[in-house]
Amino acid sequence: MIPNRFEHAQAASEINQRWDEAGCSHAEIDKSKQPYTIVIPPPNVTGALHLGHGLNNTLQDIMIRTKRMQGYSALWMPGTDHAGIATQAVVERRLKEQENLSRHDIGREALVERIWSWKDQYEARILGQLKRMGCSCDWRRTRFTLDPQCAAAVRATFFDLFQKHLIYRGKRLVNWDTFLQTAVSNDEVENVTKKGHFYHFRYPVIEPQPGEPEFVEIATTRPETMLGDTAVAVHPDPEAALRKIETELLEKLESVTGKEADDLRDQLDAINSRQREMLGNLKVLRNMALDGRQLMLPLAERPIPLVTDEWAKPELGSGCVKLTPAHDPNDYEVGIRQSLPMINILNADGTLNSVVPAYEGLTIPKARKQVVNDLDEAGLLGEIEDRDIEMPLSDRSKTAIEPYLADQWFVKMADLSQSAMDAVSSDEVQIFPPRYRKGYLDWLGEKRDWPVSRQLWWGHRIPIWSARFDSQTEAQSVADASRQLGTESQLAVTLQEEPAEIQGGPSSYSVFVCLRDEDSPLEPKVEALGLVRDDDVLDTWFSSALWPSSTLGWPQQTEDLEYFYPTSTLCTSRDIITLWVARMVLMGLNNLGQVPFSHVYIHPTILDGNGERMSKSKGNGVDPIDVIDKFGPDALRFGLARIATDTQDVRLPVQYECPHCEKLIEQTKKNRTVATVPCPACGETFSTQWAESEAEKAFPKSAVVSEKFEDSRNFVNKLWNASRFVLMNLEGYQAQPIDVPSLPVEDRWLLSRLATVTKEVTEGIEQFKFAEVGRMLYDFAWNEFCSFYVEIAKPRLSDPEQRQQTQNVIAYGLDTLLRLLHPIMPFVTESVWSYLGELADQRGLQPQAASEFLMLADWPSYHAEHYDPTIERQFAEFQQVVGAFRSIRASQNIPPKEIVPATIRCTQSSQALLQPMLAYFKALAGADVQEIGEQAAAFETDAPLTIPAIDIEVHVDLEKFIDVEAELKRLEKLQTTISRQITGKENKLANENFVSRAPADVVQGERAALEDLVKRRSTIEIDIKRLKEKASLN
RNA sequence: GGGCGAUUAGCUCAGUUGGUUAGAGCGCUACGUUGACAUCGUAGAGGUCACAGAUUCGAAUUCUGUAUCGCCCA
Structure with missing residues (x-):
């Protein structure tokens, strides 16, 4: 018999085991079925999953379970991502914290070994989290982006791109993380605003002509970079530039008023005063630049040119700008334009190099201080302003990013990007919600080359061997010799000239050899020619970009690939549309000639109660396991599905759960970063994720949960209990076909509602409207199935004449409801399914044996013939009458x-x-309804209620219960409301415009409604009068 | 600076092509427990739909602008 309570912890683990043993989530190639494939966005092994992942994976599971029930061969491919830089950073940080060692202390092999063991630990944790959530992945296929199969795909792709000359090496300005000593991509950098200073310097002019200034003033927020300056720029036509700004301001001023206009006028004044006071000087400087005047860079004592370039803004500062092409992205662009030397002043660890020996070895902050001091002593320091400055920080190490000139491998993006843009423009890949198309297309439209090398030890090592030569002929001969070593399918060779201006030295020539196979026998031969393998590894996204095909066996032409590729739906969050989705599309097209998926669904981001993204590092991350422990996996899933609207963010307030008294304590910005918290409810102290010392850890640790899952837990309970009711009343059940036309109204109402709900849920899932689907199922199950059908079934089940038919219909109703709810709440529905099977194995419109597992049962089909709007309308009347009685x-x-x-x-x-x-x-x-019909009368002591929309009036005999005061109060309140409505309607109808312009049926409707209201008001007034008389009699 | 999103009840959110009295869950108030469920039931209170303007007979809904918050990009 079905237990009193649904013990989710026990039930879920048993059910998971049964599913697992029966291989329910394993997908096989079955040519008689359509394939439906989802690849999981592989979670980083950096850390455990939080609710953001919980949402992501719940939605995927809803889709895959639905499709499986709909008869597809449904494959959900699971796995994890090695997340190169992120994981290495975490392990390195721990190494530093716990053992005070750097990666260089322990060496590449030892570090990589430690990262692998970290990976093993977190991969297990992550897969465990997914399993407990009920994710029906095909676990037998679980992959890892660094495993041999994925590595083979990476190698094949890299070789192919290299062969197509889409991979090249360049010295480029990269975002250098001086802590991790690697380049990071733009996307791994966040900008923060900090308080800083704006320093003004004077650079002496070498041999100024009469009438020319002796100094040029520049300003910078990063003084130490002046050691790498290679020019100072002035605008080529400062007069025109200022005039242009002036014109624009004047135009703008015409269309605005108030405070904004004042701002504009201030700006205009500033420009005008510049035109008066500075323009002359700027013109002189421009002419000096054109005349080839040079400046003496202080401290470095190096002559640098004065050049003209539009990057110098005559409206800002002194109008002159110093150029440090090796350490500033904008200056770098100018440097390329102006063919300036690029002087690197940094070592890889962020200390200064020997370019200016006096500062060698200093860290950046120290060098900055020293430079400012030295300039001051030299009398070249001007004003120092306070100013907010934008500082780039590495996402990974949280340390400052330095722009840094380094050798990097790049993928040429022009054609690849175009292909990925075309795929979306042509709707071959559809993005939902469609507003995300724009970001995708804009980003790809920039066609920026993709820097793929990372100076890390954890990842796919770049399969290139190289050597650099001063002489072209020498390089050519090594390249030729390399080519002789194997065939074009085994190796690819390029020779690349690296021009002088980029390096700040003479041109050189590099030979690159890319080997196709891992552990190729060619390796020693290539090395014998003096070529050395690149130390760097590939950007993590390079391997993730291949995920939809590498997991299916590509580059091998496997049967799986043939059957399951392209995949169907990709479900992810918006922050990686460009980083990941776009790259998967272009790699899929390049490697297989086919897009990797037809649909991309972007779900919202979960924020906490303060509107901040969840993350472990903020302390507001919620572990799905904590929620499952407290509320159960079905409640977690239902709660998540219900917040999956198509907005971009959803808020989920977060609480600590006191381990002593189980009270939930609202998380605040204050208490979420401390190690221990005193419980305001019971006064005991608990610890948080920040507890470190023994004393702190001695307090029991609090789970972090969200009370938003409470209603979902209640819903699971409701479903369980309604199911219990059905099961408890199935004694003597006999399977029989259900003859719809002969059914009473309530049964036909249920069938009609089931038909509608089935249709809407099916469509809703198809259209990614998960929140709506959740709401529909909740409303139907609770407010219709439980509150009405089950209540009505109670008397019918105790009536021997109606019992059997009622059993048949209610069993069918529950059966359908379980199927519809299964993708969202797999455990409780599977559990009820087993019990139902014990009592009513044969059930349905035409009874059939139920399948062993609900998970593998058929999705309900839409019975259009059951939908009956008349019945639904009639039943709604019944519900309203019930409501009227209850209200009285x-x-x-x-x-x-x-x-x-x-x-x-x-x-x-x-x-x-x-x-x-x-x-x-x-x-x-x-x-107890004693009379019904057109003539049904009121009682002597009567409480009436009119339902005008359906022209029904209910009366209750209050003889035994009359509470005159209460009744009068109720009626008078009603009277007020109605009078107010009447006034509204009268005004509306008195409006000539409304009557003549609104559609006739709307006007007619208003008239009818007004009439009803007036009628009701007079009835109520009579009732009030009668009641008052009665009261005065008593 | 550009793009995207949000702003509706104390909280978290729905609100279909503009049309009677703007909905739900939680919370709150009152009443209720041996018969599926107190993780429950019934009823109720609670909203100038951020602000300003425009379109319209009629705007939470359409348009323009403003403010606040968030995210992304530069």
């Missing part, structure tokens, strides 16, 4: 157990419907 009872404080005499005045057609249902008013509203 409540206002009269009639005790729930008392059955009150009642009558219903209604039209003949309503009477025809309600007559057979009269008994249910007793069950649902404690009303």
Whole structure:
């Protein structure tokens, strides 16, 4: 027999085991079925999953379970991502914290070994989290982006791109993380605003001509970079530039007023005063630049040119800008334009190199201080302003990013990007919600080459061997010799000239050899020619970009690939549309000639109660396991599905759960970063994720959860109990076909509602409307199935004549509801399914044996013929009458157990419907209906309620219960409301415009409504009068 | 600076092509527990739909602008 309570912890683990043993989530190639494939966005092995992942994976599971039930061969490919830089950073940081060692102390092999063991630990944790959530991945296929199969795909792709000359090496300005000593991509850099200074310097002019200034003033927020300056720029036409700004301001000024206009006028004044006071000087400087004047760079004592370039803004500062092409992205662009030397002043660790020996070895902050001091002593320091400065920080190490000139491998993006843009423009890949198309297309449209090398030890090592030569002929001969070593399918060779201006030295020539196979026998031969393998590894996204095909076996032409590729839907969050989705599309097209998926669904981001993204490092990350422990996996999933609207963010307030008293304590910005928290409810102290010392850890640790899952937990409970009711009443069940036309109204209502809900849920999932699907199922199950159908079934089940038919219908109803709910709440539905199978194995419209697992059962089909709008409308009348009785009872404080005499005045057609249902008013509203029809009368001591929309008036006999005060209060309140409505309607109808311009049916409707209201008001007024008379008699 | 999103009840959110009295869950108030469920039931209170303007007979809904918050990009 079904237990009293659904013990989710026990049930879920048993069910998981049964599914696992039966291989329910394993997908096989089955040519008789359509494939449906989802690849999981592989979670980083950096850390455990939080609710953001919980949402992501719940939605995927809803889709895959639905498709599986719909008869597809549904494959959900699981796995994890090695997340190169992130994981290495975490392990390195721990190494530093716990053992005070750097990666260089322990060496490449030892570090990589430690990262592998970290990976093993977190991969297991992550897969465990997914399993407990009920994710029906095909676990037998679990992959890892660094495993041999994925590595083979990486190698094949890299070789192919290299062969197509889409991979090249360049010295480029990269975002250098001086802590991790690697380049990071733009996307791994976040900008923060900090308080800083704006330093003004004077650079002496070498041999100024008469009338020319002796110094040029520049300003910078990063003084130490001046050691690498290679020019100072002035605008080529400062007069025109200022005039242009002036014109623009004037134009703008015409269209605005108030505060904004004042701002503009201030700006205009500033420009005008510049035109008066500075323009002359700027013109002189421009002419000096054109005349080839040079400046003496202080401290370095190096002559540098004065050049003209539009990057110098005559409206800002002194109008001159120093150029440090090797350490500033904008200056770098100017440097390329102006063919300036690029002087690197940094070592890889962020200390200064020997370019200016006096500063060698200093860290950047120290060098900055020293440079400022030295310039001051030299009398070249001007004003120092306070100013907010934008500082780039590495996402990974949280240290400052330095722009740094380094050798990097790049993928040429022009054609690849175009292909990925075309795929979306042509709708071959559809993105939902569609507003995300723009970001995708804009980003790809920039066609920026992709820097793929990372100076890390954890990742796919770049399969290139290289050597650099000063002489072209020498390089050529080594390149030729390399080519002789194997065939074009084994190796690819390029020779690349690296021009002088980039390096700041003479040109050189590099030979690159890319080997196709891992552990190729060619390796020693290549090395014998003096070529050395690149130390760097590939950007993590390079391997993730291959995920949809590498997991299916590509580059091998496997049967899996043939059958399951392209995949169907990719479900992810918006922050990686460009980083990942775009790259998968272009790699899929390059490697297989086919897009990797047809649909991309972007779900919202979960924020905490303060509107901040969840993350472990903020302390507001919620572990799905904590939620599962407290509320159960079904509640977690249902709760998540219900917040998956198509907005971009959703808020989920977060609480600590006190381990002593289980009270939930709202998380605040304050208490979420401390090690221990005193519980305001019980006074005991608990610890948080920040607990470190023994003393802190001695307090029991609090789970972090969200009370938003409480309603979902209640819903699971409701479903369980409704199911229990059904099961407890199936004694003597006999399977019988359900003859729909012969069914009473309530049964046909249920079938009609089931048909509609089935249709809407099916479509909703198809269209990624998960929140709506959740709401529909919740409303149907709770407010219709439980509150009405089950209540009505109670008297019918105790009536021997109706019992059997009711059992058949209710079993069918529950069966369908379980199927519809299964993708969202797999455990509780699977559990009920087993119990139902024990009592009513054969069930349905045409009874059939139920499958062993609900997970593998058929999705309900939409019975259009069951949808009956008349029945639904009639039943709605019944519900409204029930509501009217309840409302009267409540206002009269009639005790729930008392059955009150009642009558219903209604039209003949309503009477025809309600007559057979009269008994249910007793069950649902404690009303004993003694009379129904057009002539049904009020009682001597009467409480009436009119439902104008359906022309029904209900009356309750208050003889035994009359509470005149309460009744008067109720009626008078009603009277006020109605009067207000009447006024509104009268005004509306008195408006000539409304009557003449609004559609006739709307006007007609308003008139009818007004008439009803007036009628009601007079009825109520009569009732009030009668009641008052009665009161005065007593 | 550009793009995207949000702003509706104390909280978290729905709100279909503009049309009677703007909804739900939680929270709150009152009443209720031996018969599926107190993780429950019934009833109720609670909203100038951020602000300003425009379109319209009629705007939470369409348009323009403003403010606040968030995210992304430069």
